[in-house]
Amino acid sequence: MALIALAADKGSPGVTTAAVALAAVWPRRALLAEADPAGGDLVYRSSAAHGGPLNPNTGMLSIAATARRGLAPDQLWDHSQTLSGGLDVLVGLGSAEQAAGLVGQWPLLGRAFSALAESPHAPADVIADCGRISGETPAVELFSHASLLLLIARTEPESIARVRDRAIALSARLHGQNRGAAQLATPLIGVLLVAEPGDSAKVANQVNSMLIGAQAGARVLGTLAHDPAGAEQLAGRRRGRLDKSLLIRSARKISADLYQQYGAAWAAPVTGASR
Template sequence: MALIALAADKGSPGVTTTAVALSAVWPRRVLLAEADPAGGDLVYRSAAAHGGPLDPNIGMLSIAATARRGLAAEQLWDHAQPMSGGLDVVVGLGNAEQAVGLAGLWPTLGRAFNGLAETAQQPADVIADCGRIGPDAAVSEMLSQAALVLLLSRTEPEHLARVRDRAAALSAKLHGAQRGAAQLGLPLIGVLLIADPGNTRLPGQVNDMLVASQTGARVVGVIAEDAVGAGQLSGRKRGRVEKSLLIRSARKVVGDLHQQFGSAWAGPAMPGTGAVQ
């Protein structure tokens, strides 16, 4: 199984772009879910496989309308639609006000996401874009079901300080206050830096800070800050997105994640069907 949850503390570090990029190069079948309570962006950024727009009513909004009667993992496909390029997505809410419909359902949604890889038909891992999370974020109720929580951060000092504090608070919430508990239980908490991949010293320096601060998190990779690649990925710019710094860095992150954690994610999920191979 693998539910991979991506989130950020503050600012605009590119959670949605990173979630799409990781999904596009994921080596197993994957379902991308826009689980941000503040609303999704992909209905505005991306086209559907048929060339028209994605349907905003099929996704988290339709889940909110039906999940109070229960939500089996297999039912997630009823709320998914293919994007241009072939990636399956559960599109996000239209706005934050619609999140009221998901009140109390986040644990149910987390269990369904978590269980999708173990289903007999159409098994898949789930990469969930959870947007910004804070101490009162409702979506945090879903994170205990994840195999890995990835916190995104830019590299300015204020951003690193916030991700350090958020990682520590999230670790205490998910694993308890006992020292070392984060290394023993799930979900693991990782930090993805949005930065120049050529700065090879930076990840180690940030990781040392996280370890010294006893946050229970560690740096797991770097996603390139690549506006051109992000535009190509969304279809707004022309060019070979598979050659972009964004996708190349995403491939390295995904390769490293599967090298470190892939044995724990082994299961029936089918080979990758992402948008960029």
């Protein structure tokens, strides 16, 4: 089906939390990739399916050691691990210094991530946590291979202004002369707002109108509940019914809406598929 890339402009709006939440409830099999060149968080905050810690050397780091010889989409599974909740992940780099091993390989990664959906053996959509993209982060090289780029933002005025300016810059870079055609250009650029549940619909409409007025080449595609307790549950630091949390309920609605609106366009015929 697709490569879905998540990123933020500045600060800590919750990109990793959003990526994990969406991947956990995605309508198809999903592979969560920690593609933040600054390093990943899952190895510190999540446990593996066997109950022990995740292996920091199996994931993006091991891909960096082998990708120069080529990377077929199905090879991604050789570098994946499974979280205690059953989600398949590519654990991120341990530090920004380790990103040197992936210099020049980001487009190759983007092609493999995008093509995994068409695998005849183990197809999956890749949800890539690309972290903060201020400056010339190499993760931007993934975006041209994505079906959807989701910019995560909180609802403070400065955050909204930054995501507008970042959307304009990315749309110009990725869409060129089609910058204003947000619904037609590829990748589709969307904004995912992290908002208080009671204000989410109103704020989303206001921000969407602002993006349209600015011809930002992006629009609001959903709101993720600002739910600190749910985020703690998702990270395994708090007990409770995670499926009943506002965070997961809002993530489920977002993923269902995205699949309903764009799933047919992203779908690729796959035969002999198995989970």
